[in-house]
Amino acid sequence: MEIAEELSAAVRAKTKARAFVQQQSTFGGRRGNMPVQYVLQATSIERLQEVLPEFMKRVYESPVFQMADVDLKFSKPEVRIEVNRDKANLLGVSTRNIAQTLQYGLSGQRLGYFYMNGKQYEILAEINRQQRNKPADLRSIYVRSDKGEMIQMDNLISLAENVAPPQLYHYNRFLSATVSAGLAKGKTIGQGLDEMDRIADETLGDDFRTALAGDSKEFRESSSSLMFAFILAVMLIYLILAAQFESFKDPLVIMLTVPLAIAGALVFMWGADQTMNIFSQIGIIMLIGLVAKNGILIVEFANQKQEAGLDKMRAIEEASLQRLRPILMTSASTILGLLPLTVATGEGANGRIAMGIAVVGGMVVSTLLTLYIVPAIYSYVSTNRIKKSKHNDA
Structure with missing residues (x-):
């Protein structure tokens, strides 16, 4: 414990990366997670994205904790495609055709097999990588209308760039984010949980629920x-x-x-x-x-x-x-x-x-x-x- 406390103080001075010192649990298995694990539960990912920054700010500022992290990170870039349904209907293109065209062009879906020289090969549908490297490349894809005409996707869709979590977590069927924290010198798990409860009362709304995981539970x-x-x-x-x-x-x-x-x-x-x-x-x-x-x-x-x-x-x-x-x-x-x-x-x-x-x-x-x-x-x-x-x- 003394070595871990010294290392924790040393790594906090390193600003080019976030480092955590974890000890093996004394009870409850052989995990090496941080002692305080506090689960925030919400009905939508948007509410978690709205509340997490303020919650984590309070945790970082608290003298009870020496380090903190959260498993739900909004770090994955994504592009959301919104279809202009009125314009698509006017041009005779259904939303199903648009979805299938994007799926066949981007997903690498297997369409079938063919045989050559006694060997079986998969047939994969996918646009060349050079033509789909950028989000704007989606606009240049063509889709066939009901009349057989080829219409460029730029006339039918709009793109919205955003960030999303690489993985969604659930706890008791709710969307969740688990906040893990290490304790400052002389602080106990009980004091850490009381501090988490206090921060939750100040930052979370009535539509949130909290739970414990790991060693805290x-x-x-x-x-x-x-x-x-x-x-x-x-x-x-x-x-x-x-x-x-x-x-x-x-x-x-x-x-x-x-x-x-x-x-x-x-x-x-x-x-x-x-x-x-x-x-x-x-x-x-x-x-x-x-x-x-x-x-x-x-x-x-x-x-x-x-x-x-x-x-x-x-x-x-x-x-x-x-x-x-x-x-x-x-x-x-x-x-x-x-x-x-x-x-x-x-x-x-x-x-x-x-x-x-x-x-x-x-x-x-x-x-x-x-x-x-x-x-x-x-x-x-x-x-x-x-x-x-x-x-x-x-």
Whole structure:
């Protein structure tokens, strides 16, 4: 990445050609496309031709992107032929005859075969290249009228020179143009997509639709899937703990360790200059299960102490003291086991580093804060099992 950033800055100074530095995708296959791929969809090619220059101008000016390109380029010269139908009817020439004459003269269409010396040859209809090199040469072609007269094409048609794209692109059955952009140093795909959305809101009309392609599409889908997985993991752990503890209060105390872990992960990621990416999000989901065990050790042991006859405050004090060693041992072993990820090197090291820093940071902060916050919350929220057992006996 560092080499790519240096090369990108160097090639921007070269003005005789447009150069792009592309890296292999970390996820989503082996493509080497630029990370941001934004698709503009319209109902007509004319609308795309009208809007694209202004859209690309805003993209070039944006500090979020260091390079940009679009696949739909209006660079192919073309000549449009318009038939004067009234004049053609007056001279007895049908538009079909005009179209067929142009087709036979310019397309090189095969008319048949002939045999000579035992070999078969194709018969191709085409005007000599010297007589069709220029658009104005079309005017000198003759077409036969219904009366058998030869009429020059100049009397029947008008020419309009224009430019058109060499190839048309479609996305979800709409005419489309895909804008690809490289990110500036320190910018993420999420920030790039937000910037594209902002530019689209300012430049596109109501008749346009937008979509994502390539790495951008996979990033957005992965982000939404990971958020769903995170919420599902929290709910699943809470329901399992509620069934195990036979209480809805005690799992709440344990689940308070999750925001502590997330806060620690974010602080460490900020200190290490890491972004919120797919790898760090996976690490945060891992934290939900890793940090919950600290709270489980304290709460379960405190409940046992209460059932043995101690009051709530005395029970949580005993549980915190006696469970301090196993909490520190399990947390230290987890942190030390994941520590090599934070200093990984080689291909794909960025993903391992992001995941390692998120998990290690969350474990360190949650372990330290859990020893103070969980006992305090337990004393206020948890069920008083002595009163509960007396009520059941009565």
